[in-house]
Amino acid sequence: MVTDGTDPAGWPAADRQDDDLDRAFGPETASVQTRSRAQRARTWLAIGGGTVVVAGVIVLVLGTIVGTVQTGIGGVFPRPDMALDRLDGELDGVPGVTEVRHHQAEKTGFASYDATATITADPSLDAAARKDLVSTLSRAADSAGGNGVRVVAIADLGNLEVGVSESRAVTAKRLVLADRLDHIGGVTAVRCSWARGGTPSDRAADQSIVVETPGRGAAVPPIVARVTAETHAVFPGARVEVVAAG
Known part of the structure; x- marks a missing residue:
């Protein structure tokens, strides 16, 4: 084609x-x-x-x-400030409590805090009254905590300072040990708690015991030995420190 x-x-x-x-x-x-x-x-x-x-x-x-x-949202998520306010409410009117001071909360996780307070007590309380008070403080700490907030406290009993947590058993051990150490000759003050500035803990090895003494020279080693033995009988592995009284 x-x-x-x-x-x-x-x-x-x-x-x-x-x-x-x-x-x-x-x-x-x-x-x-x-x-x-x-x-x-x-x-x-x-x-x-x-x-x-x-x-x-x-x-x-x-x-x-x-x-x-x-x-925190609407009380569901951690609110350490509100937890300490609840602690105030728990301790309102408790005999022997003279002051409650709040400290800066420590963040321990994505949504968890340690809320700490110092609770000052009447230094004239006798041994039985101090025991009852410390037990009450432990119950109050347990009740005030929750929603990711753990409430702990330092009970200032005058010459004794005792760490208070939600564990009434461990808190009671701290008080008994502090009182026992206070009766050692040459000891004028005792702090029985977790390490100062450290993370609150009820583990035996995490406890920190600090005693004050006016003793000097040869008088100090026997005090150190006695305090260490008494402490490790209750809290194995705990840190022990003997310092000069201020």
């Missing part, structure tokens, strides 16, 4: 193809405008700016959520 370059409708084939392209895209390729470098730069700048804004919003929202979880 011989063709003369026309299609069956009589149009030259190339001309018809060009006409179709012209209708679709315009008579010239310039009808589809090529973006300049400046236009492309502005587009990428707009996209980048939008991405930064979105990322900033996400970070802000996540920070708000995490902060809210850590500080």
